[in-house]
């Protein structure tokens with residue numbers, strides 16, 4: 001009989017530098033994979049998934065094939081079971097999960113777990129295919145109609161680069177990050193709240209605006225500004241102007257124009273706060289105090305909003321009270337010898 005395959009599947013978290021609530025509207029974003037990772041180490045064997053984790057108490061036991069991943073307990077196992085369901089896996093794994101990604105902070109710990117699971121279960125498709133499967137798994141597991149940014153940033157990351165993603169065709173262009181640009185992720189102290197219901201509502205509103213105007217990233221600002229519904233007008237304006245900022249930011253970053261990058265981050269935060277209404281008092285006051293800190297070029301909320309983290313661009317000498325994040329390679333599978 002063949003020896004069971006031993007593996008280590010490593011998937012990074014991500015931080016989005018600019019371009020939030022654009023992915024599910026076919027827009028642009030500029031996330032980067034970071035140096036905080038989730039790792040599954042184990043063997044491929046049997047017909048169940050058996051995982052334990054040092055971070056969470058309850059171990060996971062899932063019988064394959066999986067049909068209703070959203071019913072899995074403990075709840076963290078839903079992301080694992082969702083991927084197994086997407087892959088229609090019948091060959092199991094036994095192992096352990098470790099992670100340096102803080103849970104529930106907006107650094108995509110769940111997407112990292114999904115991608116690590118896909119690799120652990122033997123998915124060897126392209127980075128886009130794996131990301132699509134993991135996005136569906138996330139939607140199944142969480143009930144949130146999320147976009148594909150987190151999963152695609154994690155599968156396609158490249159050391160030293162952010163990834164400019166065009167969600168119209170899922171094309172990814174690496175953008176070199178200069179050494180003089182240091183990114184920090186800082187927690188607002190506020191746990192993310194209402195993310196699932198408010199996220200769905202924002203998505204529905206943006207889609208309603210697009211049903212009138214056509215694709216929002218390409219819409220004309222003058223036609224957005226004459227939309228009669230004030231809420232749809234504001235949602236559309238955010239998606240449209242945010243995509244333009246992503247393009248400008250990517251060019252400015254490559255050219256090391258960090259003051260301009262900081263200004264674009266401030267504009268992005270204001271748009272997410274005022275037009276998309278996904279910010280909170282805690283996020284706003286953290287962004288304001290960072291903006292007033294010497295050596296910080298700019299800061300903005302990152303990810304879905306409603307609490308969680310901000311991302312700041314700063315001089316490399318500056319020390320902030322958060323995670324200094326380094327642009328890193330995407331997810332990988334290592335096959336281990338005995």
Ligand code: GLA
Nearest residue numbers: 020021146147148149303304
């Ligand atoms: C969450 C979702 C992503 C994206 C961001 C907002 O992280 O999972 O798909 O929509 O929010 O940009």
